[in-house]
Amino acid sequence: MRRLLLALPFALMPLAAAQAADEHDHDHEHGSLGAHVHGVARLDMALDGRTLELELDTPAMNIVGFEHPATTAADKMTLALAKETLLKPHALFSLPEGAGCTATKQRVESTLFGDKDDDDHDHADGDAAEHEHSEIHGHYQFTCSAPNVLNKLDLTQLFKSFPATQTIQVQLVTPKRQMGAEVRPSNPVVKF
Known part of the structure; x- marks a missing residue:
């Protein structure tokens, strides 16, 4: 499954390039899918058999301010509360009840939480360079008893929990399709 999530950005690269070009035409501020833009997060979703994995990447600004x-x-209290919220996947991601999805793993990492930076970059410029653009990464795994019922992901609670998040760029791979979508608080559901 990890290989599937790692391959996801490459599988959707043409879509990402087209979307980035389209965003550049409409709003030069929002750049490409990989850019660190406050208010914008990325969510990769992959379904393989009964296993659903979600990878959330967001600037820390969107989560803790x-x-x-x-x-x-x-x-410190803001960080602790944010981490606690992020470690409750059923409170962030609403999946169809009929799919019978149960969270089996969740992990949240950030240099702000004291985790080591997993980049291979050398931060020789000092702490200012290391913390200039802090990110928060969440990994969530669900086991679904009826994965064929999965046809949407509702991100309403994620937007409500972290109101500074204004856009989530979603990329997903299921056995039936690959797609990308951009969701906002006014339209927080991805249908697939």
Whole structure:
């Protein structure tokens, strides 16, 4: 399954390029799918058999409102509450009940949570370079008893939990299709 998620960006590269070009034409501020843009997150979704995996990548600004290491009690509390929320996948992602999906794994990582930066980049320029653009990565795995019932993903709760997130660029691969979509709080459901 991990290979499928790793291959997802390559499988959808033509779509991403077309979408990025289209976004550039309409709003030069939103760049390509891989760019660090406040308000914009990316969600990769892959269904393989009964296993559904979701990978969320978002600037920390969208989740906690800052990208610097937490030094104040308020910032530390904000980080702790955000991590707690992010570790509850059923509270973020609404899947059709008939699919019988149960969260089996969830992991959230960020340098802000004290996790090591998994980049291979050398941050020789100091801490400022390392924390200039902090990201939060979430990995969620579900086992679904009736995966053929999966036909939509509702992100309403994710938008409500983290209102600074204004756009989620979704890429998905299922046995039946590959697609990309852009969802917003006003239209938070991806149908596939």
